[in-house]
Structures are given as structure tokens and as C-alpha cells.
Amino acid sequence: xxxxxxxRLKLLLSLFSVFFKIGAFTxxxxxxxxxxxKNEVVEKKRWISSDDFIDGIAVSQSLPGAIAVNxxxxxxxxxxxxxxxxxxxxxxxxxxxxxIIIVAMFFLQFKDxxxxxxxxxxxxxxxxxxxxxxxxxxxxxALKNRQDIIISIGLLLLLIYxxxxxxxxxxxxxxxxIILKR
Amino acid sequence: xxxxxxxxxxxxxxxxxxxxxYAILPLIEKEVVYGTHWLTHSEFLNVVTISQxxxxxxxxxxxxxxxxxxxxxxxxxFSTLGVCLPSMILVLIxxxxxxxxxxxxxxxxxxxxLRPAVIALIASxxxxxxxxxxxxxxxxxxxxxxxxxxIRTKKIDPILVLILSGVSGIVLYML
Numbered sequence: 381x382x383x384x385x386x387x388r389l390k391l392l393l394s395l396f397s398v399f400f401k402i403g404a405f406t407x408x409x410x411x412x413x414x415x416x417x418k419n420e421v422v423e424k425k426r427w428i429s430s431d432d433f434i435d436g437i438a439v440s441q442s443l444p445g446a447i448a449v450n451x452x453x454x455x456x457x458x459x460x461x462x463x464x465x466x467x468x469x470x471x472x473x474x475x476x477x478x479x480i481i482i483v484a485m486f487f488l489q490f491k492d493x494x495x496x497x498x499x500x501x502x503x504x505x506x507x508x509x510x511x512x513x514x515x516x517x518x519x520x521x522a523l524k525n526r527q528d529i530i531i532s533i534g535l536l537l538l539l540i541y542x543x544x545x546x547x548x549x550x551x552x553x554x555x556x557x558i559i560l561k562r
Numbered sequence: 563x564x565x566x567x568x569x570x571x572x573x574x575x576x577x578x579x580x581x582x583x584y585a586i587l588p589l590i591e592k593e594v595v596y597g598t599h600w601l602t603h604s605e606f607l608n609v610v611t612i613s614q615x616x617x618x619x620x621x622x623x624x625x626x627x628x629x630x631x632x633x634x635x636x637x638x639x640f641s642t643l644g645v646c647l648p649s650m651i652l653v654l655i656x657x658x659x660x661x662x663x664x665x666x667x668x669x670x671x672x673x674x675x676l677r678p679a680v681i682a683l684i685a686s687x688x689x690x691x692x693x694x695x696x697x698x699x700x701x702x703x704x705x706x707x708x709x710x711x712x713i714r715t716k717k718i719d720p721i722l723v724l725i726l727s728g729v730s731g732i733v734l735y736m737l
Contacts, residue, residue, distance in 0.1 A: 407617050407721055438664065439656050442673045444579045445649020446619035453653040462654065469650060473642060476618020480626040481638055483612055488631060491608070495732055502731015503611045504696040505706035506724050510614070511584050511688040513713045515681060522677040532678035532685075539588065539686040546589040546686075547578045549679050557675010558668060 391460055392467050398425065399452050399471030406448070413448045417455070427459045448472050531556055564633045565640050571598060572625045572644030579621055579649070581680030586621050587687040600628050603694045610691075614724055621645050701734045 398420045406413040414437060421427045428436075436458075440450035449469055456468030490496050523529050535553060538544045571593050579586045587610065594600050601609065613623030622642060629641025656663050663669055691697075697706050705727050712718045 404617055407614070435660060435664070439653060439660070441582075442669070443649055443652045443656065445576055445646070445652070446579070446621050447582050448619050449622070449646050450649050450653050453650045454657065457654060457657055465650065465654060469646060473618070473622055473646060476616060476622050477626045477638065477642055479616045479618070480612070480623050481630050481635065483616060484627050484630045484638075487608070487612065494736060498732045498735035499728040500608050500611055500731070501698065501702070501735055502705055503724050503728040504607050504691065505702040506709040506727035507607065507610055507614065508688055508691045508696050509706045509709035509713060510720050510723070511587075511684060511691065513710060514584055515685045515688060516714075518684065519681050522681055524677075528678045532681045535679055535682035536685050536689075539682060540689055546592055546683055549682060550578055550580055550676065553675050553677075553679035553682075554672045555675075557671045557673075560675075 388460070392463065394425070395427075395456060395459060395464055396467045396471040399456075399468045400475060403448065403472040404475035414451070417448075417451055421455050428455060432458060527560065565636055567598070568629050568633055568637050569640040569644040572629070572641045573648055575621065575625070576645040577648040579645070580676050581683065583620060583684075584687050585680045585683045588683050588690065590621070590624050591687075591690060594624070594628055600632050607691060607694075607696055611724065611728075615721060705730055705734075 399417075402413060402416050402420060406416060418430075418433055422430050422433050433455075436451055436454035437447075439454060440447050443450055449472060452468040452472040453465045456464035456466070458464075460467070487496075519532075523532055531553060535549045538552075539546065539549055575586070575589055575593055578589060591603075591606055595603055595606050609624055609627050610620070612627065613620045616623060622645060625641040625645040626638045629637035629639070631637075633640070697703055709723050709727055712723050713720060
């Protein structure tokens, strides 16, 4: 192995461990992860500049998929090309994959126990509350004018009463975004 | 082959998973509960709760859970790959045209246009949980209202609220 190969291997290992750490310690995914990723890759490791990181977030937000995965793919590519993308994303995703497999093993075994069912029966209403709360938070920042509010309510009615496929709701709003004046 | 079916279903979810987090729930529910019947509605709710209590994005957690339930460890791996691959490929394509992508008028209009859909999708996820039996009785309604007030007024960590609600469930429904 040449010096160049071994330093590249070191970089890939370091990339993996940084994103593994981020994946393991952020609950809820998404925006909670961004400050952590920035702290590691911009400030501590100095792998990319703050401007590049902001570009990365912009791309991650505008494409489909989990923000954590998209940002890992972007940062990984900046540092080590396609292989870097793969390694960073694998690092970000593995902690939750391992955790969920372990939880699923136990859950599928014990889900019929009264104590487990009671726990979830208590937690489900709280999930509804959490989601409603995020509608309020996001609605305030994302719906900027009357047109957006009307489209949002229209789509909600289509989703609830006409049971349209969520993909159709996304396509309709993308088309409206292109044709409507702003 | 269940593995291929898992991979393709989650690739479809990954390709249209705009807005992140809760906005993806209606899509997962549609495919996994009503399309393929891999989960019942109440199992789907349990998966949402589990994924809030564990690290990682909801889409990944749901993919791993459903994959494991239907196809063991290989199922978990292929579902997770499926949900990640579309966005990874798209990110790698966009990186090559970064400046053009960021300044493209159509792209910007689509991104802004998607905002109302993201809010509608999240609201419909809440509706589906409530109407689908997530709040089953007066005790559940009480937990929902108290949780909502704790989150809104006291800014208490959602994970703590979930754990407290689950423990209240054990107390209220077992004793």
C-alpha cells in the first residue's frame, strides 16, 4: 500500500466514524442533525468550508430523502468522491439500522404483553400531539401567503376525503408551483 | 421475492420523500399499510413511536423495521438501501450541476411549490392517527391534550413527553 492509499483509507475511516457518531446521537433525525454535522465537518475536522456546507444543506432540503442521508452523501462526495458518499451515508444510517433491528426483535416477541400494549396505547395520543404541534410550527414558517394556505387546505381535503395518493399531492403542488404567479 | 418487493416499495417511498420527517408518514402508511399490508394501522403507529424513541430519521427506521418484520435481516438491509438510494443518486447528480441547479427558475418554483403539500401531508398524518384509533378513549384524549400543552407551553423535549405518555398508559390501562 502506498502512502497515498493509506492516507485515503484513514480519511474514509474517519469519515465513517464521524457520521456514525452523528447517526448514533441524534434523535428525530433531520434538522436536529445539522448543527452536529456542521460542528464535526466544518469546525472540528475542517473538511469543508462553511459556504460549501450551506450549499449542501440547500441541496439536501430540496431533494427527496432524509436530510441526514442527503447531507452525508454531499459531504462524503466533497471529501472523497463517490466512495466517500457511500462511506459517510453508511456511517450515518448504520446506528439506526442496528438499533431498530434489536428493538424489532424484542418488539415482535413481546408486543402482545399487556404492559407493552399499554405503553403504546399511552404513547400514541402523544404522537398525534407532537405531529399537530409540528403542523403549527412549520405552517407558520412555510405558508407565506394566502395562495399557499388555500393550496395547503385544498390538498389536505383531497388527502383526507378523496384519499388521493400522497405522491399525487406532491405532483399537484409541484405543478401549481411552476404555473402560479408569485 | 419479498426482498425485491421490499426494496422497490421503499425505493418508491425514498424517491417521493419530500419535506422529511412527519411529511413522509402518509406515503409510508399508504404503501406499507394499505398497499402491501405489511403492517396493520396500529402496528404502523407503534413503528412511528419506536422511531421517535430511537436515533435516526423516521423513513430509515420504518424501512428497517418493516424490512426486518417481513424479511429478517436481509429484508431490513434491502429496505433501508431502497429508501436511501434514490436520494443518494439524486444528490450525486445535482452536485455535478450545483450552480445551475441552485439558480434554475423551475427548480426554485417547484421547491417553493412543495411547501403547502408538506404541511398538508403532516396535517393528514395527524388526522389519520386520530381517526384511525390512535386516541381510543377519554384517557387517550387526556394524554393528547396534556402532551400538546407540555410541548407548546413548556417546550419539553418530545422524547420525554413520549416516555411520560407511555408510562401513563401503563398506569392508566393496567391498574
